[in-house]
Amino acid sequence: MKPGEVICADAPIVLNEGRPTKKLSVTNKGDRPVQVGSHFHFFEVNRCLEFDRAEAFGYRLDVPSGNSVRFEPGETKEVQLVEMGGSKTVYGLNDLTRGKTVGRNLDAALSKATRRGFDAYVEGPATGFAAGWDLGVDVDGADLEEGAADATAPARPCCCCESKED
Secondary structure (H helix, E strand, O other): OOOOOOOEEEEEEEEOOOOOOOEEEEEOOOOOOEEOOOOOOOOHHOOOOOOOOHHHHHEEEOOOOEEEEEOOOOOEEEEEEEEEOOOOOOOOOOOOOOOOOOHHHHHHHHHHHHHOOOOOOOOOOOOEEOOOOOOOOOOOOOOOOOOOOOOOOOOOOOOOOOOOOO
16 A cells, blocks of 8 residues: 555445435525535525525535535525534534534524524615625614624625615
8 A cells, every 4th residue: 555545445435325314495585696515504504595494404415525506596496405424513604503403402593593584585675784794783873883793683684685776
């Protein structure tokens, strides 16, 4: 054997063999395409994608590593999801989960998703807000210090869900 040499098995490797899977119908309610990568926690994908987020908790796309699925505006498609492996822990992304994808974390993640507008398609312009960012900061508000965030501010639509004025 040489350093860095890879010796492959004779039998083909079947991806995600034996892991739980499920199918979900997903609709892009936004006006821009949305692309989701293979290992992104599907629960936390773009808020313009409408689907049963509770069903997607702890799952990712069942596609080969490095691949993705693209959702065009108005398009509905069925996707197959596979349960996440390893420690089943998610941090970052849209910061909805912040921990394990098993057990009681689902309720907390669903509550956060609802507060941030991920539970349903959000319509309307983000007038007066930093469009496309869920900062909760009124950029025209003189009463807020620079960079200060109002935790009680409602979730604003993402940039792909804003209505456009011609």
